[in-house]
Amino acid sequence: MNDKQFERIQTGKGFIAALDQSGGSTPKALKLYGISEDRYSNDQEMFTLVHEMRKRIIKSPAFDSRYVLGAILFENTMDRIIDGQYTADYLWEKKGIVPFLKVDKGLAPLSEGVQVMKPMNDLDSLLKRATERNIFGTKMRSVIKEAKPYGIKKVVQQQFDIAKQIAAAGLIPIIEPEVDIHSADKAVSERMLKDELLLQLAVLDQNVKVMFKLSLPTENNFYRELLADPHVVRVVALSGGYSRTEANEKLARNHGVIASFSRALTEGLTAEQTDAEFNTKLSEAIKGIYEASIK
Template identity: 50%
Template sequence: MSNQAQREQMTKGAGFIAALDQSGGSTPKALALYGVDAAQYGSEEEMFDEIQQMRARIILANDFTREKVIGAILFERTLGEEIDGRQVAEYMWSERGVVPFLKIDKGLEDQINGVQMMKPIPGLADTLAKAAPLGVFGTKERSVIHEANAEGIAAVVAQQFEVGRTVLGAGMVPIIEPEVNIHSESKAEAEEILKAELLKNLDALGEGQDVMLKLTLPSKANLFAEVAAHPRVLRVVALSGGYSTDEACALLDQNDNMIASFSRALAEGLSKQMSDDDFNAALGSNIDKIYRASV
């Protein structure tokens, strides 16, 4: 499995990164939107089975190929699942041409200094050692910024880069994700502080320590242009953060140096009850919309 081909695709490929990394906390909500009520599964095991069926249906859809979807972020549990008798990450890259990433964070700490840091990630080295041979190119790790608090934002970014260095040490590329809450009253100000912290930490990386960034669509268009142009940055992707597909795509259109990495917006309007034809048509329409905004 060629890491170089994957790298080439992540650097230059036209399209977006699909976020299929719903975890324990976000799965019930994602399933509810997909038309699967909590009463329809009796255990966590059954819940994860339902979401895996949804993910497999997306991955197998006609339009889920490298033509428009250049990468996809998976939940750790998904690595052990199979599609057509092959492990999901391997199937995705070899059959669909989509580069696999792995969500590695274990959720968020309580809010301090206007931010939520990542919880500790036990066994990270083992997780990375297992993921790399499966053809996983990189990781994704998320924290959240709620207020323009300089001390809090500096702490979030420092923690992100510390985890990022561990990922780089395992021969993989981290997607660093310090999300800014779209409902924050000091969103624009928080983004200015975030930009300065990102540039400071990027400058401290050595040759070959290349990262990707996943950022909230900024209040000021093209705010992150300088970040995207940094020699240590392979790509900057945008999260939808609760915006609808149309809103997220309209905002993304204003930022010519970002591509999408949407989850809710990707699955918007899909339901388990749909026929395969209807499902493929609805997903195809979402993929097309997000692709056009990304390119």
């Protein structure tokens, strides 16, 4: 583990950019960016286009380590090049931004009010490649749609089981059990989820460190017990479908939690913008998210 990167993530001021849209969500991300599906005919062309979008973000002067602590990458992005360097190396060596990797393979069908992660049969080999690519940590996402105790317990157990495997490989896992913001019983789900997270933290080996990426909570400062736990490096929040303005307002009311926004970060960016227009728009977004993250 890179101690300098660890210190930056644990204590630095700023937020973590989520640039990790995968196969299923890439068409929507490209469409929001102004690139419709008729512009590509296969996955290879699609991923090339989305890498160009991500590269434009990463290379922008607005994407600055004064505001951005880390960036979460998709596996395809990790294996691509920016100015002669692998993406993670460019992020750290040229930008001073810590690279993370999305490792989950998507969501299983809804059952017991939740969607657990699909099996990750090649996780060990992926973690080995991530280490070779100088990745610092990982991220994996589950979804909770209903306040059903068994389902929520199953989500958390799976997340922690895999987190231990990731930690054993020398990486810091970001555990992301997202509570759907449209859930009719969101606050109840959040309470159940926090209880399960605290139970798992209580029996975690002392030397294992984790991060959490969680939905913006119904109750302000709801994650204070997680923030205080010695296993927890950082708690970050996903925007979850809120507009950037609304997400920033909610985030600012949760002290100690920082952003890890995806769609809210890229909101308003388009392929047709000039570099000057693009950089101005991205700078506005980054500075707004940063200000909400340091409240």
